[in-house]
Amino acid sequence: MSSETTRDACLRSFLALLAQKPLQGIALGDVAAHCGVSLSEMRASYTSIDDLVAAFFRATDRQVLAGSGADDEDLAGEGPKERLFEVLMRRLDSLEPHRDAVRSLQRSARRDPALALRLLRLSEASERWMLAAAGIDCTGLSGSVRAKGLALLFARLVDVWLEDDDPGLARTMATLDRELEQGGKLLGMLDDLAFIAMPWRKRRASARTDDTGAPAKEPVST
Numbered sequence: 001m002s003s004e005t006t007r008d009a010c011l012r013s014f015l016a017l018l019a020q021k022p023l024q025g026i027a028l029g030d031v032a033a034h035c036g037v038s039l040s041e042m043r044a045s046y047t048s049i050d051d052l053v054a055a056f057f058r059a060t061d062r063q064v065l066a067g068s069g070a071d072d073e074d075l076a077g078e079g080p081k082e083r084l085f086e087v088l089m090r091r092l093d094s095l096e097p098h099r100d101a102v103r104s105l106q107r108s109a110r111r112d113p114a115l116a117l118r119l120l121r122l123s124e125a126s127e128r129w130m131l132a133a134a135g136i137d138c139t140g141l142s143g144s145v146r147a148k149g150l151a152l153l154f155a156r157l158v159d160v161w162l163e164d165d166d167p168g169l170a171r172t173m174a175t176l177d178r179e180l181e182q183g184g185k186l187l188g189m190l191d192d193l194a195f196i197a198m199p200w201r202k203r204r205a206s207a208r209t210d211d212t213g214a215p216a217k218e219p220v221s222t
Contacts, residue, residue, distance in 0.1 A: 007045040010035045011059060014052045019100035023049065023108040023115070050118065053105070056098075057122045061129050063094040068133035081180050083134040088154060088176060091130060092161055092169070103162050123151035153179050 013035035017026050026049060032042045046052055067090060078086070095102055109116040127150040131138035138147060160175045 006035075006037055006041055007055075010037065010042050010045055011052060011055050014049075015056065015098050015101045018104050019098070021104070023053070023105060024112070053119070054122055056101075057126050060091060060094050061126050064090045065129060065133055080134065080136055084130070084136060085173075085176060085180060087130050087134045088157070089169075089173065091154070092157075092172065095158075095161075099162065102158065106158065106162070120151055120155075123154060124148050127151045127154060149183060153183055 010031055014026070014031045017030055017034055028042065028046075028049065029039065031049075031052065032039050035042070046055065064087065068087060105119070109119050124144075124147045128138045128143065128147045131143070131146055131150065136146070137143055157172065157176055157179060161169070161172045164170075164172045166172075
C-alpha cells in the first residue's frame with residue numbers, strides 16, 4: 001500500500017469510527033486496526049488523532065477547491081454573496097458522506113471546550129480558502145477577521161444542516177442566505193447588497209423560499 005493510499009485509507013477508517021463513537025473514544029490503534037495497517041505504517045502519515053481531525057478539514061478544503069477556479073462557470077458573473085453562497089454549499093456537499101462523523105465531532109466539541117477551540121482554529125484556516133475560492137480578499141488583518149466571522153457563521157449553518165432531512169436542503173440554504181445577508185456587510189465581505197436584481201442560479205434561488213415552499217419575503221433595507 002503506497003504512502004498516499006495508506007494516508008487516505010487511515011482517514012477513511014478514522015471517519016468511519018468517528019461516525020460510530022465519540023472522538024475521545026478513538027485511539028490510534030483503533031484506526032490502524034480498522035484500516036488494516038500497522039502502527040508504524042500509520043505513523044508515517046499521521047502524528048495523532050488531532051492530526052487526523054486536521055486532515056479531515058484539509059481533505060474537505062481540497063475537494064471544494066478542486067471545483068473552484070478562474071474558469072468556474074458556476075461562479076462566473078456572480079456577485080460576492082452568490083459566489084460565497086455557492087462555495088459554502090459545495091463544502092456541505094463535500095461533508096454529506098460524512099454527516100454522522102461531523103455530528104459526532106460536534107457533540108464531542110460541546111463537551112470539550114479545548115476541542116471546540118481547536119476546531120474553530122481549523123475552521124478559520126479552512127474559511128480563508130473558501131473566501132479565496134469565492135474571490136473575496138482573505139489577506140491581512142481584514143482577511144483574518146473575515147475568516148473568523150465566516151467560521152462562526154459556518155458553525156451555525158452546520159447545526160441547521162445536521163437537522164435538515166430535506167434532500168433539497170431548503171432550510172439550510174435559507175439559513176445560509178440569511179446569515180450571509182446579515183453578516184456579509186459587517187465583515188466587509190460583500191461590496192454590494194443590491195443583489196436582488198441580479199439573476200440567480202437555480203440552487204441559490206431555492207434558498208429564497210421558506211420551509212413551507214412559499215416565497216420568502218424580501219428583506220427591508222434601512
